[in-house]
Amino acid sequence: MELYLYIALFAPLVSSLFSALFTATPKKMFTGVVASGLIISALVSSIVLLVHILNGGGVVHVELMTWMETGDLYIPFGFVVDEVSVTMMMVVTLVSSVVHVYSVGYMDHDKGFNRFFSYLSAFVFSMMVLVMSDNFAGLFIGWEGVGLCSWLLIGFWYHKESATWAANEAFIMNRIADLGMLIGLFLIYWHTGTLQYTEAFAAMPSLNTEIVTWIGIFLFIGAMGKSAQFPLHTWLADAMEGPTPVSALIHAATMVTAGVYLVVRSSPLFDLIPHVGLFIASLGAFVALFAASMALVNRDMKRIIAYSTLSQLGYMFVAAGLGAYWVALFHLMAHAFFKALLFLGAGNVMHAMHDELDPFKMGGLKKPMKWTFIMMTLASVALAGIYPFAGFFSKDLILEVAFVEHHFILYTVLLFTAGLTAFYSFRLVALIFHGEERYKLFGVHPHEAYKFMLIGMSPLLLLAIIAGSFKMTYFEMVTALLPATEYHIHSHLTFWIMTIGTQLFVGLSILYAYKKYANSSITVPNGTSKMENSFVYKMLFNQYYIPYLYQEYFVKPYRELSTVFWEQVDMKIVDASVDGIAGIVYGTGEKTRAMQSGNLSTMLKWMVAGTVGLLSLAVVFGLAARYSGEIKTILSGLGV
Numbered sequence: 001m002e003l004y005l006y007i008a009l010f011a012p013l014v015s016s017l018f019s020a021l022f023t024a025t026p027k028k029m030f031t032g033v034v035a036s037g038l039i040i041s042a043l044v045s046s047i048v049l050l051v052h053i054l055n056g057g058g059v060v061h062v063e064l065m066t067w068m069e070t071g072d073l074y075i076p077f078g079f080v081v082d083e084v085s086v087t088m089m090m091v092v093t094l095v096s097s098v099v100h101v102y103s104v105g106y107m108d109h110d111k112g113f114n115r116f117f118s119y120l121s122a123f124v125f126s127m128m129v130l131v132m133s134d135n136f137a138g139l140f141i142g143w144e145g146v147g148l149c150s151w152l153l154i155g156f157w158y159h160k161e162s163a164t165w166a167a168n169e170a171f172i173m174n175r176i177a178d179l180g181m182l183i184g185l186f187l188i189y190w191h192t193g194t195l196q197y198t199e200a201f202a203a204m205p206s207l208n209t210e211i212v213t214w215i216g217i218f219l220f221i222g223a224m225g226k227s228a229q230f231p232l233h234t235w236l237a238d239a240m241e242g243p244t245p246v247s248a249l250i251h252a253a254t255m256v257t258a259g260v261y262l263v264v265r266s267s268p269l270f271d272l273i274p275h276v277g278l279f280i281a282s283l284g285a286f287v288a289l290f291a292a293s294m295a296l297v298n299r300d301m302k303r304i305i306a307y308s309t310l311s312q313l314g315y316m317f318v319a320a321g322l323g324a325y326w327v328a329l330f331h332l333m334a335h336a337f338f339k340a341l342l343f344l345g346a347g348n349v350m351h352a353m354h355d356e357l358d359p360f361k362m363g364g365l366k367k368p369m370k371w372t373f374i375m376m377t378l379a380s381v382a383l384a385g386i387y388p389f390a391g392f393f394s395k396d397l398i399l400e401v402a403f404v405e406h407h408f409i410l411y412t413v414l415l416f417t418a419g420l421t422a423f424y425s426f427r428l429v430a431l432i433f434h435g436e437e438r439y440k441l442f443g444v445h446p447h448e449a450y451k452f453m454l455i456g457m458s459p460l461l462l463l464a465i466i467a468g469s470f471k472m473t474y475f476e477m478v479t480a481l482l483p484a485t486e487y488h489i490h491s492h493l494t495f496w497i498m499t500i501g502t503q504l505f506v507g508l509s510i511l512y513a514y515k516k517y518a519n520s521s522i523t524v525p526n527g528t529s530k531m532e533n534s535f536v537y538k539m540l541f542n543q544y545y546i547p548y549l550y551q552e553y554f555v556k557p558y559r560e561l562s563t564v565f566w567e568q569v570d571m572k573i574v575d576a577s578v579d580g581i582a583g584i585v586y587g588t589g590e591k592t593r594a595m596q597s598g599n600l601s602t603m604l605k606w607m608v609a610g611t612v613g614l615l616s617l618a619v620v621f622g623l624a625a626r627y628s629g630e631i632k633t634i635l636s637g638l639g640v
Contacts, residue, residue: 359431
C-alpha cells in the first residue's frame with residue numbers, strides 16, 4: 001500500500017514539474033493531457049487506499065526521512081492514510097481530476113496554458129501534503145503551499161489589475177490568519193514537546209484547560225482565514241477573478257475546506273474545550289446566513305456560487321463546533337461534488353456568453369446549452385437539499401445535530417438559510433436558462449461546451465445525485481477515528497414534521513424564485529429596478545459595506561501611515577544617512593585620488609608629509625606617556 005501512497009502524494013508534483021518544463025513555450029495540448037493523466041493516477045491510487053481502509057486493512061503510515069531533529073524536537077516527513085485523510089484524498093483527487101480534464105478545453109485558447117497546469121497541479125500537491133501529513137508541521141507546509149498556489153492561480157491573468165489585487169487580498173488575509181495558527185503550533189510544541197498528531201493529542205488532557213483553550217482559539221483563527229469565515233471572508237468572492245476551473249478547485253475541494261479539515265483533524269483537542277466549539281458553531285451559523293443573504297441580490301454568476309460556498313462552510317463549522325465531526329466531513333465531501341459541478345457549469349456559460357457574468361443579460365440558454373442546463377439544475381437541486389440528492393442527506397443531518405443538541409437558535413438560523421439557499425440557487429438557474437433570450441440584445445451566439453468537457457463533468461453529476469446513499473458506509477468507516485455519535489430525533493413524528501417541513505420550505509423557495517425570475521419580463525441591464533432603490537438591497541449588494549469599511553478604516557490609514565514613514569523616515573533619515581555616508585566616502589576618494597597620480601615628485605612629497613605626520617604622533621604619544629602623572633594631576637585640579 002505504501003506504493004499507492006507515494007503515487008497519490010507525488011503524482012501531482014510530477015504533473016506540476018512536467019508542465020513547468022513547457023511554460024516558456026507555446027501552448028502544447030499534450031501538456032494538459034499528461035498533467036491530467038498524472039492527477040487521474042493519483043485518484044486511482046486514492047481509490048485503492050480507500051478500498052484498503054474499507055476492508056479493514058488498517059492505517060498506512062510512512063516516514064520518508066527526518067526533516068528536523070534538534071534537542072527534543074523531532075519532525076519527520078511522515079504521511080498517514082487513515083479514515084479522515086483518505087476521505088479528503090478522494091475529494092481532492094476526484095474533483096481535481098475533473099477540473100484538469102475540463103481545463104484542457106476551457107484554457108484551450110489561453111497563452112498561459114502550460115503555466116496554468118503547472119500551477120494547478122502544484123495546488124493539488126500542496127493540498128495532498130496538507131491532508132496526508134502525520135504532524136502539524138507537515139500540515140503547515142501544505143497549508144502555506146496552498147496559500148502560495150492560490151495567489152498564483154487567482155492572479156493568473158496578472159495583466160488585469162483586478163486579478164492581481166484579488167490575489168494579493170487573498171494572500172494577505174490568509175497571512176493574518178496564519179500568524180494565529182503559527183502561534184497555536186508553537187503553543188502545542190511548548191506544552192507537549194511534539195508536533196506529531198498522536199503524541200500531541202495524547203498529551204492534551206493533562207494540560208491546563210486555559211492552555212488548551214488558547215491552542216484551540218489560535219488554530220481556529222488559522223481555519224477562519226483559509227475557510228473565509230467572518231471577518232476574514234472578503235477575499236473569497238474576490239477570488240473569482242481567477243479562471244473558473246480555479247474557482248471550482250479552490251471552492252469545492254481544496255483551499256477553503258482546509259479550515260474544516262483542521263478542526264476535524266484536531267477533534268481530540270476541541271472535544272476538551274466545548275465552549276470554544278460552541279463559538280465555532282455560532283460563528284458558522286452566522287456566516288451561513290450572512291453569506292446567503294448577500295447571494296440573494298448579487299449580479300455576478302460566479303460570486304453568487306462563491307457566496308454559496310461561504311454559506312455551506314458555515315454549515316460545516318456548525319457541525320464541527322457541536323462535536324459532529326463526521327457530519328461536517330460528510331457535508332464537506334457531498335458539497336464538493338455539486339459545488340464543483342456548479343462552477344464548471346458556470347464556466348461553460350461564461351464561454352458561451354463571451355465571459356459575461358451578469359445573469360440578467362442571459363436568459364433562455366437551456367435551448368443552446370441543454371446539457372449544461374441539466375447539470376447546473378441538478379447541482380442546484382443537490383445544493384438546495386432536495387431528497388434524494390446528496391445535499392439532502394448531509395445538510396439535513398446538520399439540522400438534526402443542532403436540534404438534537406438543543407441549539408434551537410442555530411437550528412432556526414440554518415433552516416431559514418436553507419430556504420435562502422434554494423431561492424438564490426434557482427434565481428440563478430431561472431435567470432440564465434429560462435425566460436426571454438436577453439443575450440440576443442448583445443449580439444451573442446451561445447454554444448455548448450466541448451463534449452469531452454461535459455463527459456468529464458459527469459462523475460460530479462452522478463455523485464451529486466447518489467453520494468448521500470453512502471452515508472452509513474461512510475459513518476462506519478470514519479467513526480473508527482472520529483467520535484461515533486449518531487444523531488436521531490427520537491420522536492418519529494417530530495422527525496417527519498421537520499423533514500417534510502424543511503422540504504416544503506425549500507420547495508416553496510424554489511417555486512418563488514421561478515415565478516419571480518423565470519417567466520417575467522426583466523429589464524436589461526437594470527434587472528430588479530424596483531428593489532434596487534431600497535436600503536436593504538443596497539446593503540446586501542454592497543456586502544454590508546464591510547469591504548468599504550476595511551478600505552476606509554484599515555487600508556487607507558495604513559497606506560497614509562506608510563506614505564508618511566516613506567517620505568519622512570525612509571527618505572529623509574534612512575536614505576539621507578546612507579546617501580550622506582556614501583557622499584562622504586565618495587568625496588574623500590575624489591580628493592585623495594591625486595595621491596595615486598603616478599608622478600614621482602608628488603609621491604615623494606606625500607611620503608615626506610606622511611613621515612612628518614608619523615613622527616609628530618610618536619612625539620605626542622611619547623610626551624603623553626612621560627608626563628601622564630602630571631597630566632592627571634592637572635586634569636583633576638580642573639575637575640575633569
